[in-house]
Amino acid sequence: xxxxxxxxILDANDRIADTNRRKLxxxxxxxxxxxxxxxxxxxxxxxxxxxxxKSGLRIGVIEGDIAGTDDARRIALHxxxxxxxxxxxxxxxxxxxxxxxxxxxxxxxxxxxxIENVGNLVCPAEFSLGEDMKIMVSSxxxxxxxxxxxxxxxxxxxxLILNKTDLLPYMNTDMGKFKADALSLNPKIKxxxxxxKTQDGVGEFCDWLSGLR
Amino acid sequence: xxxxxxxxILDANDRIADTNRRKLxxxxxxxxxxxxxxxxxxxxxxxxxxxxxKSGLRIGVIEGDIAGTDDARRIALHxxxxxxxxxxxxxxxxxxxxxxxxxxxxxxxxxxxxIENVGNLVCPAEFSLGEDMKIMVSSxxxxxxxxxxxxxxxxxxxxLILNKTDLLPYMNTDMGKFKADALSLNPKIKxxxxxxKTQDGVGEFCDWLSGLR
Numbered sequence: 001x002x003x004x005x006x007x008x009i010l011d012a013n014d015r016i017a018d019t020n021r022r023k024l025x026x027x028x029x030x031x032x033x034x035x036x037x038x039x040x041x042x043x044x045x046x047x048x049x050x051x052x053x054k055s056g057l058r059i060g061v062i063e064g065d066i067a068g069t070d071d072a073r074r075i076a077l078h079x080x081x082x083x084x085x086x087x088x089x090x091x092x093x094x095x096x097x098x099x100x101x102x103x104x105x106x107x108x109x110x111x112x113x114x115i116e117n118v119g120n121l122v123c124p125a126e127f128s129l130g131e132d133m134k135i136m137v138s139s140x141x142x143x144x145x146x147x148x149x150x151x152x153x154x155x156x157x158x159x160l161i162l163n164k165t166d167l168l169p170y171m172n173t174d175m176g177k178f179k180a181d182a183l184s185l186n187p188k189i190k191x192x193x194x195x196x197k198t199q200d201g202v203g204e205f206c207d208w209l210s211g212l213r
Numbered sequence: 214x215x216x217x218x219x220x221x222i223l224d225a226n227d228r229i230a231d232t233n234r235r236k237l238x239x240x241x242x243x244x245x246x247x248x249x250x251x252x253x254x255x256x257x258x259x260x261x262x263x264x265x266x267k268s269g270l271r272i273g274v275i276e277g278d279i280a281g282t283d284d285a286r287r288i289a290l291h292x293x294x295x296x297x298x299x300x301x302x303x304x305x306x307x308x309x310x311x312x313x314x315x316x317x318x319x320x321x322x323x324x325x326x327x328i329e330n331v332g333n334l335v336c337p338a339e340f341s342l343g344e345d346m347k348i349m350v351s352s353x354x355x356x357x358x359x360x361x362x363x364x365x366x367x368x369x370x371x372x373l374i375l376n377k378t379d380l381l382p383y384m385n386t387d388m389g390k391f392k393a394d395a396l397s398l399n400p401k402i403k404x405x406x407x408x409x410k411t412q413d414g415v416g417e418f419c420d421w422l423s424g425l426r
Contacts, residue, residue, distance in 0.1 A: 038334045039354060039356045066335060066362060066363055066365075067364055070358050091333065091335035119362070120335060148283060149278050149280060150251060152279075167383055
């Protein structure tokens, strides 16, 4: 009897992620895995980005949530293609979930695919989806201790959006320490200070984003 | 060859949780599993509770984090026994982690043990630690859509602390919807509106907490 045991579940995920990556590249799509804690403002940032860039860039979205379709409905209002994945309990998206919905999107009509991961500062950073880049959002209300307590996501992300800066006057968040600790974990991470509410900093992030392809 | 396969990992966890529960009960300890997203204010709430209750109630704390000892150091300043667990990547505490540190605490000198789980709105709700009660903290800055998107934690918790209410004037959070959706998932959940910064509502929560035993 020959029992095969998957000892490296992340290797298995990476193989499917490679398949996704080839399919997305063949369609000429640049793919972003957008991560962050619950309520960091991932969907709000997406709405800002879509509003500013959709005239020159064809954006598609995959929404990942444990349950519900709130976020997909918010995105659909902006007139871009969107698919909602409900993980039904899983605390992160994996490559197989993404692979199973790619054909639901009009890939030939998308330049940039943004995958909004499940709200979680831990596991999403461990699972490649086939993306070109990981970007994370952290609300300044979460506090400056987040890099030290959740190092992996900061290490794996190419950009860190520090969101809700409009609340800075009412918080004790030490932005200098937040940024220094993020940079100490990942010296190459690009940091943007943004308020989706006032739109402060959104333009700078969008300029950078549209220069990536 | 007889290969045993653990098909129900949560059953295995529950068996260890029962052992923890018996040990804690034998020591006369009431145990709380404190959960919530990163930056919801779990440690700040703990500091408020310890400050108000430690003269009449002997409190002990277990801190759960992916990495670092920031929270344990904050708690130790209040002069109560504390142990830090670093999960090293795991996004939640499990019963075995708790069982392995119980002997590091002076159990005979503790009335209430508060276990601060890893910051995560998903998986901590799935793993019993041997606690008497689960309590969750959600910052009002996370937004009123959290019950619909992360239902399990709201269903499993006996109390919901809506923290950072001092920021309400600057937010669009619909507190009525937040509370109604939480109650619709769990009609028995006890809801407290609290600001650890201004101490608003902290007294009411502490009164309720000290009446539990």
